[in-house]
Structures are given as structure tokens and as C-alpha cells.
Amino acid sequence: MKYPHLHVVDAFVAEALSCLQAAIFAKELGFTRLIIEGDSHTVIRKLCNSAADISVIPPIVHDIKEAARDFESVTYCFVHREANNAAHTLTRKGRSLSSTSYWIEEAPPGATSAAELDKEGLNLLL
Template sequence: MTKWQLPPQGTTKLNVDGAIFHTNGSAGVGLILRDWEGKVLLAVSKKEVAVMEPLEIELIATLRGLQFCIPLGLQSLSIETDSLILAQELSKLELSNYMFRNVVIDIKQLQTRILVCSIVHVNREGNELAHKLARFGRNVIDTSVWWESVPHSVEQVLWTDLLL
């Protein structure tokens, strides 16, 4: 898939991404939740500290996404990430023995709180809005949330996702 796709009717789609900012020892999380018509329900840019591994920030982005979505009472959620390793790891029934195991356990436990919850890999072009929101995390103090909108700096990507 080379661009963002609408989820099936009745399903919401959460795109997640992480970005590491080596110069100041922080990272950003980007989340965008849209319904089956492409309507933005929620957009988030969040700063994380003391994260220096790409897989770690991708896992944290997924965890934060679930933490934002569970209170919304969603019945069907498709989570998309551009991290193939993360998507493969979270699809396994058994857990691998690696250093981010606790975050994987937390994600899997949160997934059970949504009736239908899948995590799939998409290429970067299909996850561009989440990527831009993760990069925007450099500019926030802790967390910025937009309900039914996105920051002006990423509106062009949203438009492109829906019309191209």
C-alpha cells in the first residue's frame, strides 16, 4: 500500500509512529485516529524522554495510542505502524525474550479491551500523518491533543490522504 486507506465500515483506524530527537535526548509520538469515512476523531503529538531505540519509541507510540483509544469505547480498531518488526512481534502468540518485553505485554493486555483489535504494517507513505505528528512532538511540552482536527502544519498531509 502506497497511501493511507480507509478502514472498513464500522472500524476506526489508528496510525501510530515514533521519532527520535538525538540532539536533546527525547522522542516524539504521533497518533491519528480516523473513522471509516476518513473523519479525524483524534490527533496527538506527545514528547517522550529517555528513549533512544527506534523499536522502543514505536512500541511506546502503540501503547500510547491504545491508552488514548480505550476510554473512547471503540469496538473495532485497526492499528497501523510503519515498523515491520513491531507489527510482526505484536502478531505473535508467544512473546520473544527481548528488552522491551514489558511494553509488549502491556500492549497485548490493552488490546484485549477492544473487541476487535489488529496491528498491521504499512509503508511510510501510508503512515505519513502519524509520522508528521511524531516529529511535531519535538515542539510540545508534554502532550498536545486535537479533537476532530489536526494542527495546521499537517493539514496538507490529511488532505492528500483523503483525496489522492
């Protein structure tokens, strides 16, 4: 899925907005379990934590947690950059598109091979 976030200049905020959009999209598709993976320790930590937060993303974290209530189970996982190539490949492809796009049954070119690299990167990290 590619969803345009206009006027976002911070990768930290972009990562949080992507998590929110993923939760909304998964809900729309009727999924009952949700796993959100990201390579931002900070965003994942804030999603796992209920402590007060003075950063710029508390409203986004709140919205993600609200969307998460509709799932039977939700897991937030940090993944190293070496195991997150598919997400970055999709992000690069999405930047070249001018409108919202969805990849449901078929991934754009390069995403499948990036996912294979993710599996290898994850195995190296274990």
C-alpha cells in the same frame, strides 16, 4: 495525541510505546475497535505473534495486548513509510511541544495534507 516519552533513545522502543499510548487513548475515548498501523515490521510482527521474545520490548508488547483486551476487535497492520506521512508529521509537531497534547477534532497544520499523501502512497503500493 502527543505523549512525551522521556529517555527513549531507540526508534524501535518509541514505536512500541506509541502503539501502547494509542491503545490507551482509544480506550479512554470509548472506541470499541482498534486498528494500530505502523511502519516498523518488527513491532507489528511482535504484536501479531505470541512467541517468546528476547528483545527490549516484550513488556510493552504485553501491555499493548492487555489494553487490546478491552476492544471488540483489534488489528495490527504494517504500512510502508510512503503511506505513513501523517504519523510522521504528527510526530514532528509533537516533538516541538513540551507537554502532553491531544488532537481530537482538528489536526495540526500539515497533518491533513500528509494524510492525503498517505492515501496516494498506499494506492501506489497496491
